[in-house]
Amino acid sequence: MLKLIDKIRKPLILFPLTLCLTLFLSLPWLSAQQPPKPKPQLWQIDGIVAALDDSYPQVKGYAFNKLVEYEAQDLKAVLKKPEDIAQKAVNILSDEKLDPYIRIRAALALGNLGEAGAKYVPDILNFLKDEKVNPDIRSFAAFALANLGEERDKLVLAISH
Structure with missing residues (x-):
């Protein structure tokens, strides 16, 4: 009888110990913070703007991707x-011939442009209503619309009245 009790006690002690160790080791991951986005330098922005005028659509997609990295x-x-x-981003977003990756990056960059991007809220709304557009691109356009924040709200109120 005593041997049976000893066999039962060992697993009962190991389970809480394992649980405590797991929680203790996972706490640093729970308190981790995202590193701040880098601040753009003028020469970087000049390069990105030059890349937006490139004839290759992939280069434009990379440039929009870089714009998204900044606050x-x-x-x-x-x-x-x-x-x-913002005008270039709207043009690329509405160009159906381009790769969806490039169009998604243009939508995200448009949402990151603030007041300049808010001027194109009606275009984004029309784009979202179009059911022929790829659903992934439409979802990122909606995300861009959500990122426009206060500027978007002011424009939507002005359009609705």
Whole structure:
């Protein structure tokens, strides 16, 4: 009888010990924070803007991908003409011949341009209503619309009245 009790006690002690060790080792992952986005330098932005004028669509996609990496406030301080970039993003977003990856990156960059991107809220809304568009691209366009924040809300209110 005593041997049976000893066999039962060992697993009962190991289970709580294993549970405590698992929780203890996973706590650093739970408190991890995302590193801050880098601040753009003027020479980097000039290179990105030049890449947006490139004839290869993949280069434009990479340029839009780089624009997404920066905070909207930092871009606002460095960009000279964000309206031009927003116009290029809308043109690429609506071009059905281009690769979906490039169009998705253009949508995300448009959502990161703040007030310059908010001017194109009606175009984004029309784009979202079009059921022929790839659902993945439409979802990223909706995400871009959500990122426009206060500017979007002001424009939607102005359109609805």
